[in-house]
Amino acid sequence: MNKKSLTAVGLISGGLDSILAAKILKDLNVNIVGIHFHIPWGCASKNKAIELAQTIEIPLKIFELNESFIEIIKNPKYGIGSGMNPCVDCKIYFLTEAAKYMKEINADFIFTGEVLGQRPMSQLKNSLRQIEKASGLKGYLLRPLCAQLLEPTFPEQQGLINRTQLLAINGRGRKQQIALAKKYHILNYPQPAGGCLLTDKNFSRRLKDAFHHKEDNFSTIKFLPIGRYFRINKNFKAILGRNQNENIALIKNACDEDIIMELPDKLGPTLILKGADPSQDVLSLCAGLIQKFSKHKNSLTPQKMIYWKAQTPEHKKNIHAIILSNEAIKKIQL
Ligand code: SF4
Structure with a gap:
């Protein structure tokens, strides 16, 4: 990685944090390519992702999930949350796919809007490290909102991204993100989503029933809500x-x-x-x-x-x- 102009692939969920991460890097002259994984019952919103990408003027590519994602839900390696939500496996899956896309378009690194300590299952320091390693992105996964609290990534180590311009946001509070949204005139962001139906007990019951009866193709599962x-x-x-x-x-x-x-x-x-x-x-x-x-x-x-x-x-x-x-x-x- 030794370029004047960097390109980064970013996971854009449709929430505030990921679009702020994109905006921070964009202002550091990084070319941003946003990608969004569309899960019919997930914690992300496709329409909002499209709208917010337009707001900060970055391209966005939508990935529709398929059968391979069902396998992740059926056999999570890293455990589940309150329902059937395998958040760590899910993130690893997204990032592994993102890494393939990064190579395909010859981009330099990946970024996300994750904040240290914001979510109990997937955003503790150990989980962030585990996710980075398991998705084969060690050193290539930048989290601009909390980068100063994490190990420097390759673009930072090589001085291609100025670490002091990145942030040190920690925890579940939203004050700093809301202030940043105001500063960047990003006013059309949604409230933090209650989210993913995989965390819902009733939906999880339907899903378990479908798995038990081998009705586990993606087209059936996607209509369970x-x-x-x-x-x-x-x-x-x-x-x-x-x-x-x-x-x-x-x-x-x-x-x-x-x-x-x-x-x-x-x-x-x-x-x-x-x-x-x-x-x-x-x-x-x-x-x-x-x-x-x-x-x-x-x-x-x-x-x-x-x-x-x-x-x-x-x-x-x-x-x-x-x-x-x-x-x-x-x-x-x-
Ligand atoms: S809440 Fe967890 S399982 Fe559900 S889509 Fe988000 S990361 Fe994946």
Whole structure:
């Protein structure tokens, strides 16, 4: 690394810290290339990342995650947080991918907006070191917001980045970051995100169920946040929309073999049934779920539903609901 003009690849999450890190380096005449990893349930926001990158005028490349990320969640090496969030493994994964991109575009180093001590699992000194080493970036991972509290990286050691221009922010407080945002006129940043659904107990339960039943492809997992989930038995799972938007999203993302079921007047939740060749009992139970979450919830008259296979919407059939108790529903809800 012996250049006049440096290029750095930065992880841009859509939060304030990473965009501040980018701005600090940009002001030190580093060419910035932002990258954003889009996880449908993650702690980052794609739209905000795009907006903030535009605010400070840096290019941003979006990486869509795929099956390989599911393996990280299933088999984390460095443990999980309060739910199924493997934050250390997740960061290592992002940085390993970023390192590949750095080589591809012949950039000089990677940066992130991490702050020492800000998050219990992945931002303690040991974790920061561990993440840097495991992603093969020892000496090439600069964290401008807390760099003065960490070992100097190669660009600092070689005098290509002036370490005194970097910061020493530590802990969970946000005062210094907010003051910097004001100084740089970055006013459209979001509040710190509560974040990642992997930390959520309910979402984690759905995910565990999906893994247990080998429904672990990325396209299935990415829709787990949508709807109410019911595990009917080992072969069947039903998903019920909670509002019109979810009903539309469920139909749009149904696989060819899925059964779609609704009230004939469509005034209620749409249900998607996953699993091959359901019996009449399974279909009646699904109809009962729709009834229980519709305007007919207190009626003791079993309602008639229509259903069809997603790939053959012209072949509609009818089925009557069975009346389900609240306890019966609780037993199967995920
Ligand atoms: S909270 Fe942790 S597991 Fe979730 S996306 Fe962020 S780093 Fe990954």
